[in-house]
Amino acid sequence: MYIQQIQISEFTCNLFLPEDYYAGNRTYPVIYVNGDVPIQEIISEVSKAGYGADFILLSVQPEDWNDDFTPWSAPAFRKGEKMPAGLADVYICHLIEEIKSYMDGNYRTMPEAEHTALFGYSLGGLTAVYTLYKTDAFGTIGSLSGSLWYDGFGEFMESNKPLNRNTKVYLSLGKKEKLSRNPRMSRVAECTEKAKDILTKQLTQTVCFEWNEGGHFDDIPKRFAKAVVWWTSNRLLD
DSSP states (O other): OEEEEEEETTEEEEEEEOTTGGGSOOOBOEEEEESOOOHHHHHHHHHHTTOOOOSEEEEEOOSSHHHHTOSSOOOOSSTTSOOOOOOHHHHHHHIIIIIIHHHHHHSOBOOSGGGEEEEEETHHHHHHHHHTTTOSOOSEEEEESOOTTSTTHHHHHHHSOOSOTTOEEEEEEETTGGGOSSTTGGGHHHHHHHHHHHHHHHOSSOEEEEEESSOTTSSHHHHHHHHHHHHHHHHHHO
């Protein structure tokens, strides 16, 4: 398995290349991930599901998780924490103009939207959905245990339109996540259901909502693998 750490602009990224990448000249679809993820475990789980890792995957470490992966400022999530700064627009600009541009210029990618996915977990999943309304560069969005409870986000989705209506969306959530003691975060199930309904009306493509066992921090590699398998299966059907 070929995984390396690379620097793109000010962002530290982890890059996975398919096993046969250096054996030929073919191009590959790309999965971008908001935030660092256990790539090796995810690829292993994808393999267990009977699928080959026939794609490039790049995970992007934010400078500050709560700042880069929030669309606007809001009250602090917990007592004693600072308020999130709401810098997702800045992060998305870097993602498109610097990170994706670098990948398309230096690796054999398939740069078109239909071959490019953006996944994220928690606040990274929130930003993945937010990206729908900021760029048409991604043909698939995956929000895993996404923080779609974020203050005002449902209202934002209702009052805006995705820039690429042909985008496919994968949402997933743990069944116990609504049991959070944090009253804002305990709304995650109803907010994710609402997001699915909104996106189903706004998009022409599939919107999948999958439930998982456990809470917010359970089986993260397996949840990512399920999203990758869903994306792979849908690409094969196109």
